[in-house]
Amino acid sequence: MNFQLDEDHRMLKDLVARFVREDLQPLEPxxxxxxxxxxxxxxxxxxxxxxxxxxxxxxxxxxxxxAELGGADLPVSAxxxxxxxxxxxxxxxxxxxxxxxxxxxLLTATPAQRERYLxxxxxxxxxxxxxxxxxxxxxxxxxxxxxxxxxxxxxxVNGRKIWISRADEADxxxxxxxxxxxxxxxxxxxxxxxxxxxxxxxxLRRIPMLGGHSTYEIALEDCRVPHAxxxxxxxxxxxxxxxxxxxRRVQMAAWCIGRAQRALDMICDYAPQRSTFGAPLAERQAxxxxxxxxxxxxxxxxxxxxxxxxxIDRGDQARTQVSMIKVYATEMAWExxxxxxxxxxxxxxxxxxxxxxxxxxxxxxxxxxxxSEVHRxxxxxxxxxxxx
Numbered sequence: 314m315n316f317q318l319d320e321d322h323r324m325l326k327d328l329v330a331r332f333v334r335e336d337l338q339p340l341e342p343x344x345x346x347x348x349x350x351x352x353x354x355x356x357x358x359x360x361x362x363x364x365x366x367x368x369x370x371x372x373x374x375x376x377x378x379x380a381e382l383g384g385a386d387l388p389v390s391a392x393x394x395x396x397x398x399x400x401x402x403x404x405x406x407x408x409x410x411x412x413x414x415x416x417x418x419l420l421t422a423t424p425a426q427r428e429r430y431l432x433x434x435x436x437x438x439x440x441x442x443x444x445x446x447x448x449x450x451x452x453x454x455x456x457x458x459x460x461x462x463x464x465x466x467x468x469x470v471n472g473r474k475i476w477i478s479r480a481d482e483a484d485x486x487x488x489x490x491x492x493x494x495x496x497x498x499x500x501x502x503x504x505x506x507x508x509x510x511x512x513x514x515x516x517l518r519r520i521p522m523l524g525g526h527s528t529y530e531i532a533l534e535d536c537r538v539p540h541a542x543x544x545x546x547x548x549x550x551x552x553x554x555x556x557x558x559x560x561r562r563v564q565m566a567a568w569c570i571g572r573a574q575r576a577l578d579m580i581c582d583y584a585p586q587r588s589t590f591g592a593p594l595a596e597r598q599a600x601x602x603x604x605x606x607x608x609x610x611x612x613x614x615x616x617x618x619x620x621x622x623x624x625i626d627r628g629d630q631a632r633t634q635v636s637m638i639k640v641y642a643t644e645m646a647w648e649x650x651x652x653x654x655x656x657x658x659x660x661x662x663x664x665x666x667x668x669x670x671x672x673x674x675x676x677x678x679x680x681x682x683x684x685s686e687v688h689r690x691x692x693x694x695x696x697x698x699x700x701x
Contacts, residue, residue: 316616318394322387326394328371330401336367337404341667344404349664354405354525364406365437373408378415378435382427389560390622393567397615400571403670409437412564414487417443417557421504421545430485430506442483444474444531445554453687459533461490461503468492468505468543470513470536476681480516480529484509488533493548504550506542513537524673559625559635561682566618566642569678570611572671573646576653577607579668583657600656607649614642633695636688643679650675 318326340360348354356364368374377392378384387395392412399407418431433439450456459472470490480486486507493501507514513536520528545553581604584595594600618638624631650672654661661668679685693699 316619318391322391322394325376325387325391326398329373329395329398332368332371332373333398333402336364337399337402337406340404341402342665345664345667345670348525348670352525353527354403354670356405361406365409368408374437375410375435376408377412378410379419382432382435384435388622388626389563390619390626393563393618393622396564396567397571397574400568401575403667403674410434411441413557413561414441414443416560417487417504417544417553420553420556423541425541426506426544439484440479440482441485441487442477442479443487443489443557444477444480445489446474446476448473448475448530457489457491457502459488459490460494461492461505461538463492463540464537466540468538468540470505470507470533470538472533473517473530474533475530476520476528477531478528480531481519486514486531487544488538489550489554490533496548498551500548502551502554503547504544504554505538506544507536507538511536511538523677524670526674526677555632558682559631562635562639563618563622563625565678565682566614566621566638569642569646569675570615570618572675573607573611573614573649576646576650576668576671577604577611580604580607580653580656594656603649603652603656607652610645610649614638614645617641633692636683636691639683640685640688640692643675644685646675647672647679 317323340356344354344356372385375382375384376395377387377389380386395408415431415434418426418434422431430439434441445457447457447459449458457472459470459474461468461470468490470488472490474488477486486509488505488507489502490505491497491501492503495501513534515532515534517530517532520530522528544550580600584597584600584604585593587594589597617634621631621634621638624634650668654668654672657666657668660666663669
């Protein structure tokens with residue numbers, strides 16, 4: 314059993330760490346200042362263009378995309394290291410392409426769809442979104458009611474989707490819809506690629522979230538989608554959607570490890586310097602225990618995440634393990650960041666330090682891609698033999 318990344322993957326992790334340290338973290342003060350002034354947590358066009366150029370120059374483009382499309386074809390376990398380093402900054406930048414939607418396209422796209430959508434996506438030329446959740450379905454994708462009805466060579470889609478990231482800028486959206494109500498999640502849900510300018514595809518509103526983030530609600534009103542835009546086979550959209558969700562959950566766990574590690578590093582840097590009542594904070598037992606517990610939990614979470622990733626790389630079943638790390642990582646990071654904020658006192662509450670933004674984003678992740686309660690339910694039902 315090997316607990317070390319391959320040398321090439323360790324070198325890649327170090328390269329991403331340098332990119333984060335030298336190019337992303339220096340942008341944090343301006344990003345936080347814009348958000349504190351009432352704007353969104355975002356980069357300027359100039360900043361994003363410069364970062365894209367630097368990332369391409371370093372070879373950090375298309376890391377987990379297929380080699381035949383110009384990618385590096387990295388395994389999930391290597392991407393854990395990449396995303397851990399990216400998780401150490403609150404600068405809102407992600408390396409193209411976004412892994413979850415990439416994964417779903419790789420599993421389902423036809424040759425024509427690979428040429429039209431996947432190839433430019435790998436090159437970072439397009440932005441994607443996915444519409445799964447609905448106002449009445451909550452964390453249960455099987456409860457969706459958005460319908461797609463066949464009409465000749467087209468599908469006519471009606472319904473609503475909510476909590477969609479990037480819906481306002483996405484060139485295309487993967488849309489999940491019920492094509493056979495009687496079968497539901499067991500053969501009745503299909504996926505479609507919907508271009509942004511498709512009639513009947515309407516972005517209704519932006520929903521402001523914690524920390525300057527936003528999601529969107531969309532309405533499908535007699536939205537006519539060609540059959541050629543179906544992603545995968547009719548009625549078989551649920552399984553690749555779950556693969557897509559698993560990819561995001563592993564990614565989130567890695568981000569949380571990075572955030573928690575940065576919070577711990579901040580405690581360790583600050584506690585020896587700050588004195589209260591005649592002694593450095595580093596000598597206080599409460600701080601020492603926080604540091605020890607944080608280091609232990611980060612180590613455990615890192616090992617759990619790599620183990621789940623290695624299962625996926627081998628093609629083994631990882632549903633339970635992915636739910637475990639989704640719960641554990643988000644709650645672990647929340648606790649450690651909260652203790653870092655407590656260590657810094659009033660300064661930890663300000664928008665001059667990244668801790669508050671790290672806390673906001675970690676809190677969001679405890680709900681995104683399935684809330685902790687749903688994942689605990691999944692784990693328990695698997696162990697008790699109650700899985701549907």
